[in-house]
Structure formats: structure tokens, C-alpha cells
Amino acid sequence: MEFQNKATSLWGDFLRVDKVQIRTFHVTWFAFFLCFFAWFGIAPLMAVVREELSLTKEQVGWTIIGAVSVTVFARIAIGWLCDRYGPRLTYTWLLVLASLPVMGIGLAQNYTTFLIFRVMIGVIGGSFVITQYHTTNMFAPNVVGQANATSAGWGNLGGGVTQFAMPIIFSIFVVGFGVNEAFGWRASMGVAGIVILVTGIVYYVFTQDAPDGSYKELRAQGKMAPAGHTTGNFLEALKDYRVWLLFFIYAACFGIELTIFGTLALYMFDYFGLTLVTAGMVAASFGLMNLFARTLGGVFGDNFASIWGLKGRASWLFITLFIEGLALMLFSQMSVLFLAIPTLLFFSLFTQMSEGATFSVVPFISNKSLGAVAGVVGAGGNVGAVSAGFLFKGDLSWDTSYLILGALVTCASFMALFIRFTKADEIEAEERFDNGYTQNRLDAARAHLAVLGLSEEDIEKVKVFGSKEAHALKRLEALGADMDSIKPLIKR
Numbered sequence: 343m344e345f346q347n348k349a350t351s352l353w354g355d356f357l358r359v360d361k362v363q364i365r366t367f368h369v370t371w372f373a374f375f376l377c378f379f380a381w382f383g384i385a386p387l388m389a390v391v392r393e394e395l396s397l398t399k400e401q402v403g404w405t406i407i408g409a410v411s412v413t414v415f416a417r418i419a420i421g422w423l424c425d426r427y428g429p430r431l432t433y434t435w436l437l438v439l440a441s442l443p444v445m446g447i448g449l450a451q452n453y454t455t456f457l458i459f460r461v462m463i464g465v466i467g468g469s470f471v472i473t474q475y476h477t478t479n480m481f482a483p484n485v486v487g488q489a490n491a492t493s494a495g496w497g498n499l500g501g502g503v504t505q506f507a508m509p510i511i512f513s514i515f516v517v518g519f520g521v522n523e524a525f526g527w528r529a530s531m532g533v534a535g536i537v538i539l540v541t542g543i544v545y546y547v548f549t550q551d552a553p554d555g556s557y558k559e560l561r562a563q564g565k566m567a568p569a570g571h572t573t574g575n576f577l578e579a580l581k582d583y584r585v586w587l588l589f590f591i592y593a594a595c596f597g598i599e600l601t602i603f604g605t606l607a608l609y610m611f612d613y614f615g616l617t618l619v620t621a622g623m624v625a626a627s628f629g630l631m632n633l634f635a636r637t638l639g640g641v642f643g644d645n646f647a648s649i650w651g652l653k654g655r656a657s658w659l660f661i662t663l664f665i666e667g668l669a670l671m672l673f674s675q676m677s678v679l680f681l682a683i684p685t686l687l688f689f690s691l692f693t694q695m696s697e698g699a700t701f702s703v704v705p706f707i708s709n710k711s712l713g714a715v716a717g718v719v720g721a722g723g724n725v726g727a728v729s730a731g732f733l734f735k736g737d738l739s740w741d742t743s744y745l746i747l748g749a750l751v752t753c754a755s756f757m758a759l760f761i762r763f764t765k766a767d768e769i770e771a772e773e774r775f776d777n778g779y780t781q782n783r784l785d786a787a788r789a790h791l792a793v794l795g796l797s798e799e800d801i802e803k804v805k806v807f808g809s810k811e812a813h814a815l816k817r818l819e820a821l822g823a824d825m826d827s828i829k830p831l832i833k834r
């Protein structure tokens with residue numbers, strides 16, 4: 343369903359945490375950031391873990407697969423839970439329960455127990471679906487692409503920060519407190535788990551499901567369909583071929599990012615001879631691009647939509663994904679560090695823009711089953727990571743594995759061109775976009791009028807043209823039309 347009172351501006355109200363939409367945005371992206379931090383917190387420490395637990399190359403490969411495998415099922419289930427119980431409760435319980443294996447991995451004493459905990463930690467990756475779901479609930483169509491992209495991008499930033507932060511935390515324990523390395527990596531993961539547990543409580547206290555209240559309240563007021571309708575809507579979404587196209591597309595961008603997070607530090611350590619900390623810093627540079635890159639994908643998605651409608655969003659998705667594949671193939675062929683790093687950053691830019699572009703399309707697939715669509719598409723990212731993981735456990739060199747993945751991504755980009763929308767979908771999306779854009783302009787205009795001292799009664803009488811009308815008036819004025827004679831004729 344389409345909620346009322348969604349925010350029509352993100353950056354203009356960015357610090358207005360008194361508004362529930364903005365407050366929820368900030369709590370959501372930060373929670374996702376910490377989830378990503380904990381999810382891949384062990385990756386930059388794998389050189390130490392590998393030595394202590396005597397892991398073979400194949401076993402390391404299985405831990406990479408294990409880290410993302412269970413997330414496939416978690417994301418699908420969490421999408422359904424969001425539709426049924428709301429994002430606030432779903433996120434709270436996920437954070438609280440997932441903190442247990444994050445702390446518990448420190449108890450691992452051999453390959454088997456380490457792998458079990460690594461798989462269990464993967465459940466926390468379902469946080470992405472709730473992040474996108476909750477942000478979509480709070481923001482209008484004119485800014486939902488950039489809001490989704492920013493919340494996810496800044497969350498993904500945790501995967502980059504953990505690449506250098508965890509080695510630093512590890513060093514504090516080993517150098518600062520004088521403990522051995524075996525205890526150091528275990529204690530580091532314990533710290534990450536405690537932070538996740540506290541965040542679950544914060545999420546419950548400072549957010550709500552929708553701008554006008556919780557799902558329970560809205561259903562009691564008759565403003566939402568009963569919870570029992572959730573399953574039917576979920577199954578209906580699974581019949582939409584566009585959902586499955588986006589499933590594979592997301593496998594080719596977010597799935598690749600997950601694979602890079604799980605392999606890059608070790609790749610730089612083994613192939614370029616870097617130290618543990620330096621390899622982590624290089625790997626972090628890939629993730630740190632999330633600070634702005636995924637947001638750009640959503641911003642351009644919204645901008646393409648303002649000109650070409652929903653078809654524009656799909657076209658932009660193709661462009662970013664196609665370049666991502668070419669960039670990955672180029673990075674795989676780099677053999678010197680000063681060329682590898684800028685190529686890595688270029689590849690990272692388009693990987694994360696592809697993710698933002700994907701989720702600028704997702705909110706327009708189905709209003710009735712957003713959780714189902716977001717869950718299935720989100721799971722696609724993990725299917726991609728699991729599939730890619732098999733390339734890193736066999737006899738193939740890792741640079742060859744990257745080359746193969748780049749070629750597959752380039753081929754997958756053409757799927758975006760087959761995402762179609764009906765004329766009714768286009769018209770509805772255009773109206774929703776224009777309404778959000780117009781409301782944003784109206785809010786800004788009234789704020790300026792208030793500064794000029796107009797009374798609230800006079801301000802309420804002010805009308806603002808929609809984006810199409812404003813553009814038409816601007817063009818007429820440029821053509822030399824008499825605007826005084828035209829404006830009175832326009833129906834308000």
C-alpha cells in the first residue's frame with residue numbers, strides 16, 4: 343500500500359531528526375552499517391584465523407560461501423516478516439538474535455565450529471531488506487531512489503570500514519593489552535556483537551513502521567490490509583518475471599560486492615605481498631566508495647525517471663551494470679599496485695551505483711508486496727555471492743576468478759533492458775513522482791513565505807505548480823509568451 347505523509351525531501355531536512363521519517367532514515371542506515379561491519383568483521387582477520395585453525399584454501403573458500411549462503415533464505419523470510427509485522431519489530435529481533443553468533447564465533451576451536459558460526463552470522467545480512475523496506479515506507483517517489491540508495495550505501499560502508507577497523511581493534515588487544523593473537527581476534531568479534539545487541543534496543547526505541555504509526559495501529563484503524571493477506575501478496579509477487587530479472591541483476595552487483603568483501607584483503611595479502619593492515623586498508627577503499635557511490639546510483643535513477651519515466655530507471659541500471667562488468671575484468675588483469683588501486687575504485691564506483699539503480703526500480707514493481715519484492719531481489723545478491731564463492735575454492739587462480747565474474751556481470755547487464763512496465767504503471771509512477779516533487783516545492787515555498795512574515799492563513803492559500811506545469815511555464819516564458827495572460831487561464 344502507499345502510505346500518507348511520506349517525506350518529499352531528504353537532503354533539505356537531513357538534520358531534522360524531530361521528523362520521524364528522517365529519524366528513521368538515520369537509525370536505519372546506521373543499524374545496517376553496524377550489521378555489515380559485524381557480518382564481514384572476520385574477513386580482514388582471516389590471515390590470522392587461517393594460521394591458527396590451519397585452514398586449507400578449500401576450507402577458506404567454504405567459509406566465504408558460508409558467510410553469505412544462509413542470507414539467501416534470511417532475506418526472503420525477512421521480506422515476508424516486514425509485510426506482516428512491520429520493519430521496526432523485525433529489525434529489533436534480527437539485531438538482538440544475530441548478536442549471539444557474532445559474539446559466539448570467538449568460541450570456535452576448529453574449522454567445523456568456525457564454519458557453523460560463520461554461517462549463522464550470515465543471518466544478519468537480512469538487515470538490508472528491512473533497511474530498504476523501511477526507507478521506502480518513509481519517503482515519497484520523487485526521492486525514494488536516493489533515500490534507498492543512501493541508506494543502503496552508507497550501510498554497506500560498514501563492509502569497508504571493518505576492513506581497517508577490525509585489524510586496528512585486533513592490534514589494540516594484541517599490542518595494547520598484550521594478549522595473544524588467538525584471543526585478539528576472538529575479543530574483536532565480541533566487541534562487534536555487543537554493539538549489535540545495543541543497536542537492537544536503540545532501533546525499537548527510536549523508530550516506527552510508517553509515517554503515521556505502527557502496522558498494528560494502522561490495521562486497527564482500517565488503513566492497512568489485515569496481516570493475513572501477507573502470504574497471498576507474497577506469492578503474487580513471485581509470479582512477476584521482473585522480480586526474477588532484478589534477482590539476477592542484483593546477484594551481478596551486490597553479489598559481486600559481497601564476494602569482494604570476503605576475498606579482497608586476502609587477495610591483496612597473497613598477490614601483492616601487502617601486510618595484514620595495509621591489505622585491509624586497500625580492501626576498505628572498495629567499501630568506502632559506498633559513502634557516495636550507491637547514492638549516485640539512486641540519484642541518477644530518480645533523474646532518469648523525471649525525464650524518461652520508469653523506462654529511464656531500467657536504462658540507467660543497464661548502463662551502470664555494463665560498465666561494472668568491464669571494470670572488474672580490467673581490475674583482474676592488474677599486476678602492479680599503483681594501477682590496481684585506481685582500477686579497483688572505478689570498479690567499486692559502478693558496482694555500488696548499480697546497486698542503487700536496482701533499488702530505484704524495486705519500489706515500483708508492486709505496492710502491495712514491497713517486502714516480498716525487496717526480499718527476493720535482496721536474496722539474489724547473496725545467491726550471486728554464493729555462486730561466485732565456488733570460483734575461489736578450487737584450483738583457479740583468484741585473478742582468473744575475477745575475470746570470469748566480470749564477463750558474467752557484463753552479460754547480466756542486458757537483463758535490465760527486458761524490464762518492462764505497463765502504461766498504467768508509468769502513469770501511476772509519474773503521478774506519484776510529480777505529487778512528491780510538487781509537495782516538496784510547496785513546503786519550501788511556504789517556509790520562505792513564513793520568513794517574510796505572512797500569516798498562516800495567507801500561506802495556506804498559496805498554490806504551487808507541479809513539475810510538468812512549472813517546466814511548461816518556463817518554456818513558454820523563454821519563447822516570449824505573455825505570462826500575465828496565460829497564468830489566469832491555468833486551472834489550479
